[in-house]
Structure formats: structure tokens, C-alpha cells
Amino acid sequence: MSDLDAFREEARSWLNDHFPSGLAHRSPPGIAGFGARLTGDWKAWQTSLGEKGWSAPTWPAEYGGGGLSPEQAQVLGAEMASRGAISPIGGFGIMMWGPTLLDFGTEEQKQRYLPPIIRGDIHWCQGYSEPGAGSDLANLQSFAEDKGDHFILNGSKVWTSGALEADWMYGVFRTDRNNKYEGISFLTLDMKSPGVEVKPITLISGQSPFNEVFFTDVVIPKENLIGEKNLGWNIGKRLLLHERQGIAGSGGANVVGGSYDIEQVARDYIGLENGVLADGAMRERIAMQKMFAHAYALTGRRFGEEAAVHGPTPAVGIMKVAWAKDNQNREELLVEMLGNRGLGWEGSGFSDNELKTVRTWLRSKANSIEGGTTEINLNLVAKRVLGLKGY
Amino acid sequence: MAVLTEEQNMLKDQAQAWSRDEAPVTRFRKMRDSGTDAGYEQATWQDIAGMGWTGILIPEALGGSGMDYATFGVVLEETGRHLVASPLFASGLVGASALLLAGNDAQKQQWLPGIAAGTSIVTLAVDEGPHHAPEQIAMTADASSGSFTLNGSKVFVLEGGSADAFVVAARTSGTAGETDGITLFLVPADTSGLGVQPLKTADSRGYADLTFRDVKVDAAAVIGTADAGFPILDAVLDRARAGLAAEMLGTACEAFDRTLEYLKTREQFGQVIGSFQSLGHRAATLFMDMEFARSCVEAALRAIDEGSDEVPILCSLAKCKAGEFLHDMSNDMIQMHGGIGMTDEFDAGFYIKRARAAEATFGGQSYHRRRYISHFGI
């Protein structure tokens, strides 16, 4: 038996013992590490998975991670997928903050921050964007003044997802006003610190998943500085690369938590004639959408395999662009197929799925804005991957 | 790009160096200008056979090297880059696949060593109208006293003018539109009643129309089982689609590389044209299409080698995605080169002509969208 087969056996028997079978093929009601406090079987599953470190399979075991090789992690992923076991632990911590800490954190910082991320105990939010600093992120102005053993932070962040529920924030802050790029530091802060105020913003979907965050004389201890003072820009950028890599590696998984099955909607709302969708034009568009999604998933898997060997590459910028396109196209098709049933807002005149589809469709419009806009990602690919000048 | 085996890496290097040094597009141009009907140069073909690529799929006992489709794809991608024209694909991949999948021992013994050596060319004759439609085969093969009489026509047969034998799909029962009742026959080109009419096509490769007038073959000519040929044909076509998709990917990648190079060197308004965002974003989007097409092509070839039941869906995906990318890339190759792109002296014309012909062969994008979605019960 090869080592990998032996690991497969180990993973199987561990999952047999620890994955509550009642959760098979079910999505968690929320994500631990992103606002949710789970209960019952979901809490039990979160605890087992977190203690085993398999919510972060490839992170080193010394910080509570799974310590698995990329190949083992793939086997684990396949075993979990085959029995419909979905990890309820996620959020910014797992996807990008943890990997960035592994790259840049001190031993002490890794020991402090990583274990609770892996267990899903701490919900992190990302303080990057500001009113005057969106695509041009380095134009950020929130200022952390150096007071010797601590910083005093004043200013504001905007579009901060999950800030209302978050325990902690990591982010980029100005520490030198005379130097655009080499005047930025990467800091963490406790959201319960005095002087932090969070105001929700309502989206076109009617949801309020993101916020404005105001800082008034917030005290940040020096030990919360990641890397060196004024050299946080590279750390901030690396984190964004991990974000895109995370999206790429998700291999077509619908991160937004999309609506229901596109074929089923086609059957229910358009209907078949002789076993073929009655609307031929729509049928071709569905085919194109599904083929794009399939190609996206195959590319995500391929990039994931390559990244496991070579590390993250700027080429994943296209995955961010593709992810947005895929989600947005699918949601557009779904709403269009629902016809006037896809225009409900609330109330008993529409089914839950219909109402959810409308909200998800509207939410998906953010996909080409959040995490770097499509235009900015194309700029990055043009510059970093293709070597074009002027970007 | 997928991690290659040592063997694949060696072949890739060999194919890369040979195509670049010995068979660049200038050689294809010379072949076109010579006005030959064959659609390839004899010397090119002999080189290819000499390197053993014609025998990649054929077992060692029959003169080949017994490798797999993924390996064939690696070679076709490299030859596709430089628009190398030869019967390598039509015979070494498509013809050989038909015999390997369903030929009996006698047929294999008779034809595979020749295919491997490049001395025999065996190609597939399937379509009968302007569009790829294997389900619509109408050509008849009437059985009587142990032999079959073939009547009908086949069109746009790849390397049809140079082939020594054809794998012909004909109907032994049923009517056009049904998949039951199809039988595959191996018909030597010199069989009486078989007419071969070479075509002059935009892409300058070798195609021919075939007419069958009371062509008689005996039962030993049947590949596989009579009336049950469609599943074999489908499997052969999927191998053809994946292999052609690999060649198309190579063609499109070269068009991409040449265009990107131009974006970095051509100056207007005092700056390189690649610094204009409308061109840079298109290049980045084409890069995405290129990566996506590659993932699909590699997945399809691997699925064939692994005997996966996803072969049909992945081969349609690969042919469609490679087709879409090559289509757009061949258009943008001209557009981004401006006036030069329109001249015969520049190679973009060869790329777009090859593109459209390859897209149409064994099913274009819209055919494969329909085939793909039919797997989902809508």
C-alpha cells in the first residue's frame, strides 16, 4: 500500500468516526470564522475538524494545522467531497489571512493567531478599502501614529465585510504620510477596542453584509504589527494574491452560496419538448454557461496543483475575473428563466427559492468589484503575467 | 500546463525543436505555393514518420511505441503551433484509433504496422453534408451473401486524396437520424466503384470528396460488429476531437505569442501599443481563454487514457473551448496587427484559415454545445 493509500484509509476512518452522517451533502447554516456561532451537530463537526487541524489541511501541525502534503490534502478533499462533508470553518482567516501570516508572521504571532483561525473561533474582517482608496488602495489615509510601545489609530474604512460580527480586524494603515507605498503598515486590532465604531451599509440586494468602520484614538499595541513598520504594502498585496488563489483553488465552488440547480430551473420554468429544452436559444446559453463553469473548475484544479508545487502565481488573477463572470452569468440566466417569478422581492406570492434567487442575483453584481475589480485584475495580468508596459 | 512524464518531455522537446527548425510556417507556405493537391510535403511526412510519431498509439509488437493520447496531444500541440501539415493526425491518431478500438487481429496486422511506419495512410470518412452530423449518416451498405455493397457519398475527408484506405461509416439498417444500424467498414482506396475527388480548400490542407457506386467489400471489411458501429464511431470521433483540440490549442497559443510580441514592439502615439488598456485587457482575457482551453484539452486526453466515463462530455468541452479560443485569437491576431495582419505575406492569414477548418472538423462550437448539454437531460 502506498503512503497515499494509507492516508486515504486514515482519512476514511477518521471521517467515519467524526463526521455526523446527518450533515451529509448539507451546507452549513453559517461559517464559523465568518460570523456564525454553530450549534448541535454542526458545532460538534466544527470542533472535531478544528482540533484535527483539517479545516486548514496543509498548514503546519505546530500551529494546529493538518500538516498534510498537497497530495494528502487532495485525498482528504476528495474523501470529504465523496461523502458530502462540507467544512463549516472558513472566512478571511482560513482563506487569506492565515496563509499570509505563515509567510510574514513572527513565531509568536503565528502561535497566537493561527490556532483559533483553524478552530473557527475567531472571526476576522479585512480593513483595506477607504473612501478615497479603492482600486488605488495605496492611497489609504487612516493614520496609525507611532507612540513608542503602541500606535494611535484615527480614520475610517469602508465596505468592510462582516465587520459588525467580527472579533478582530487585520488591515493596512498609513504610518508615514510622506511615502505612498513605503508608508503603510500591516496591523491587527481587536474590534472591541474603545474608539471602534461600525455602521452597516445596505446593498442593492437588501442585505447588509458590509460596513463602514470608524476609528477614534484607537490604541493598538506594537505586538500587533505584522512585519516591519512602513513595509506593510507587500504583505497587504501578498494577502490579495492568497485571496485570488483561494478563489481559484475553490475550483468552481459557488462561494456566494448561489441559488438552485440551473437544469432544474430550466425544466420547471421553461419545460421540455421531446426531451429537449423548449427554448433553443436559452439552451445554447445554458450550455455555454455550464461549459465555462466546467472549464473554470478544471483550471482551478490545475492551478491548485501547480500552486502546491510552485507557490501562488499572478496568473490566478484571471481566476478572480472568471469567477465573477461565471457567477454573474449563471445568476442572470436563472433570473431570466424564472421570468416574472424572478422579480419578486418578498412576501408569500413567491417561493423561497425564487426570492433567494433574486437576492443572490443582485449580490453577484459585487463579484466583479470585491477583491479587486475585474478591470484591476486584467491590469495585473497584463503587467505581471504578460509583461505589458503601462499598467 | 500539466506535469509531463519524462517520455512526454522528451517528445515535447523533440517536436518543439523539429517544428521550429525544420517545419516552420515558411515551409507550409512553400507547400501551398507549389499548388499540390496533397496538402502536405512528402519530405515533412517522412521526417515525421522517421521520428516515430505515427506510431505513438500503436503497440510495440505492431511497430509503434504504445504510448497514450496525452503524449500524442503534446506532439500535436507543437506541430499545431507551426501549422505543420501531414497525415499524422488523420492516420496516426484517427485511423489508428478506429483499428485499435475495434479492428480484428487480421485488420490490425494488415494496417497498423504501415500506419506506424508512415507507409500506409488510413483516414475516417464520416460526414455527408456541409456540417458534422454522424447521426445523420445515410450512405447505404446492403448485405447479400456475405458481402456488402456500398452506395452514397462522403465529403471533406481529411487527407482523402492521399489515403490508402478509408474507415467508412455506412448504414446497414435503419434511417438517417438513428444511431442503430451504423456499420464501420475498412475500404481500400483502390476498390472499384470508389471515386476520390480532391478539394482545393482555404486552409491548403488535403481533403477529398468520395463517391461510392456499388462498391463491394466482403464481411472481413467490417470493423467491429455490423449494425452496432455507432458507439465505436463515437469513441473514435471523441479521440479525434481531443487530438484535434490539442493541435488547435497549439495553433492558437502560437497566434497568441506572436500577437503579444507585437503588442510589446509596435509603437504608435509614442508608446508601445500594448500599453493601451483596450488591447492589454483583450490580451489578458485571451490569456484566460488560453488557460481554460488548455485545462479542457488536457482533461479530455487524460480521461481517454484513464478510460473515464466522462470522455464524451470532456471531449465536447475540449473541442468547443479550443475552438472558441482559436476563433477569437485568429481574429484578434489580424486586428491587433492592423494592416499587416491582412497581407498574405504575413502569417496571420494561414492561422485564421487553419482555424476555421479545424473548428468545423468533427463538430464546431455549436455542435459541441448541443452535444454537451444533451448530457444534462435538457
Ligand SMILES: Cc1cc2nc3c(=O)[nH]c(=O)nc-3n(C[C@H](O)[C@H](O)[C@H](O)COP(=O)(O)OP(=O)(O)OC[C@H]3O[C@@H](n4cnc5c(N)ncnc54)[C@H](O)[C@@H]3O)c2cc1C
Ligand atoms: C460586496 C463587497 C464586499 C467588500 N468587502 C470588502 C472588505 O471586506 N474589505 C475591504 O477592505 N474592502 C471590501 N470591499 C471593497 C472593494 O475591495 C472595493 O470596492 C474595490 O477595490 C473597488 O474600489 P472602489 O469601490 O473604490 O471603486 P473604484 O476604485 O473607484 O473603481 C470604480 C471603477 O473604476 C474602475 N477603475 C479604477 N481604476 C482603474 C484602472 N486603473 N483601470 C481601469 N479601470 C479602473 C474600476 O474597475 C471600477 O469599475 C468590498 C466590496 C464589495 C462590493
